[in-house]
Amino acid sequence: MVPVSDKSKIVRGLPLDNPISEESLGVQFYQRLLKRNDSPAMINVVTNESLSFRDMFVMTCKFAEWLRRQGLVENDVILMCCGNVLEYFIPVIAAMYSCIVVANGNPIYTEREIQHAIDLAKPKLIICVKANYDKFVNIKNNIKVIVIEDIYKLIETINIDPLTFVPKSCNVYDQTAVILFSSGTSGLFKAVMLTHRNYNALFNQSENPRLSATTGSSVILFLPFFHVYGFAQVMANHFLGNCLHFMHKFEVASLLAAIEKHKISTLPVVPPVVIILSKTPLASKYNLTSVHTIICGAAPLSAETEAAILKVFKNANIRQGYGLTETTFAATLFYVKDLGKKHGSCGTVIPGSQVIIRDPETGALLGPNQVGELCLKADIVMKGYLGNPDATKNAFTEDGFLRTGDMCYYDDDLYFYIVDRLKELIKYKSFQIAPAELEALLVTHPKILDAAVIGKPDEFAGEVPLAFVVAKGEVTEQEIMDFVSQNAASYKAIRGGVRFLNVIPKSVSGKILRKELRELITKG
Incomplete structure (x- = not known):
């Protein structure tokens, strides 16, 4: 990596190895x-x-x-x-x-x-x-x-x-190639315009041997083709000439059987699937040794969950990346030589890109180990929102960085870590609590299969954390609350209680649908 300038506080990716096609x-x-x-x-x-x-x-x-x-x-x-x-x-x-x-x-x-x-x-x-x-x-x-x-x-x-x-x-700079619909955090979805240049930048990444471990790979995909993650995977693999194996939807036994039969080497996933695969007893019935790369995106994945999935796929490295619909695919990821390092990180800045961490309230640029909003300037960044110039304008800083709405920080080695969505942070008194942190902790409990946390309105504290849990076996609300209290700072305690569900509502990309959970609160 190029060092961060103390003066500018901009994290810059390495120069491009080859020019992006025009x-x-x-x-x-x-x-x-x-x-x-x-x-x-x-x-x-x-x-x-x-x-x-x-x-x-x-x-x-x-x-x-x-x-x-x-x-x-x-x-x-x-x-x-x-x-x-x-x-x-x-x-x-x-x-x-x-x-x-x-x-x-x-x-x-x-x-x-x-x-x-x-x-x-x-x-x-x-x-x-x-x-x-x-x-x-x-x-x-x-x-x-x-x-x-x-x-x-x-x-x-x-x-x-x-x-x-x-x-x-x-x-290629101006011509829209693809429109993807982005749900955002409120209201109906927006239409994200991605140009030929955006996808050319993606292909430039895909052909870079320092960045891509998938050339010549056998890939399996159950992610929806219409979603930014699935669409980019298919486009890149067709471009590279890789054979793409696919399923209509995720199903544990079918996926494991296909990995064994087709000797799948690359497995793109989302965190909920990682959790399921790390806990299913079916995994021991199949030969999964062909998998050498697990690509994970769409939501943060904790270091503990990383360790758990690598016990199932013993020959694999897990490769977290960070991106959103507005960035075509990954804005940060791991170089091939760095796979296996920095568990829990979503990697470092891709070549030719610039990232800043910005205080969302003051706009001040932040340095290492300071949490703020990740903002990005790169060839993969969208043209804008179709028919919505106000939303397009609000999506960028005055100096042209895309505002992602994600709270992140980078460490002293310039590796990035996702904390949570800016709009999803729980404001408990003067503290900010990241739901993703508590969710990652909860799923380490042996009797919890899945979990989600939201802020519950509180007259005195503003908001308190409320947990929704999918249990695996007998476990009580008090046991769960005690577990969190024993493993997290006191202000992060589950003061809003625990509710048990059969399934956590999620989007096709694996993101928790917190709006639906908030509606459950209002219904009592």
Whole structure:
């Protein structure tokens, strides 16, 4: 790392090893797929269906021509609302050939949420799965809706020579490639615009041998393709030419069996899955020695949980990273040579980037071991929020750093640690309590499977911590409260009590849905 300047207090990543491409994503994917053979690009580990790189090349060219015949042109938008299906990235890459924008929506959106996504993205075409077709057609927007299962039928009469197909170039700095919907902390989701340049910066990371341990890897993915984490994983692995194994959703036995059968080497996960895998008795029934890298993101992972999962995957290193929808993928991560160091850290600054830790109240820049809001300036940072200039303006500091809303600090070696969301800190009297810290402590209890903590309004203290717990065996509220009191500072005590749930409500990326937990309080 480049040393931090005492004067500027900016943590700077190393210089880029190679320049970031200035060619469009469509041109680059076309050139790479053209050179690939019949090796599998994707394998559904549940159905054993597969799609080769050669078939992907032909189908993307044909579907790009189909889009042209429907009248779609550069800057038009298609809205993908599919789960993890084999054909998902055929329309995605085909659209990129023509600099058409791809918006990625959640297939379980309600009609209200679908309408909001349509209002934001203004798509000319919606692609969904057959099971959800009626839901989309019922929304009267006069937008063409097709089901992804029909993609083979749609292109079977398209008679073009893929070898003569010409993908479009564009201004990669300004041209939006992808729209992802970010839930934020309140209200309906916002539409995050990510450019061709943003993804080129991601691919630059992926091809850097000092940063990426996944080139030539066998990867398995159950993370949703429409989510920033899953989408980036698929894009990067297609770009690198890796075979991507995938599941429609996470299921413990199916995942473990697939790891053994396909000799999976790289396992991207989120913290709730790490906790489940570290505690399941099923793990001992499978050979998991092929896994050498566990990539974990979307939420903080404690050092204790790291240690627990490495007892299950004995040949693996765990690689935490930190990012958000607005940063395309990871803003901090570990260099390959540093894997296994600094347990509980989300790594250090990626090359070509700058990070500051900022006091959220005064704006003052903070130094090592001081907790403040992480702010980032990098090529992976979004263009802005579509149709929302006020939110875009408020997302950045006056000098152009993205405000992440995450409370973090870095140590003397410039490794970063996530404390919690700025808006989720519990204000107990004059103290600030990070829910993530207490949650990480609670799941170390042998009779607790999962946990969440929120602030409960209190007349005298402002807020007190309230724990929601999924128990594994018999455990009482008092036992849990005593456990926290014995292992944390007195002001962090669970003064709001303990509530037992069957499951902690979480988003598809594994983030705790604290709004739903707060609603449980108001309902009594």
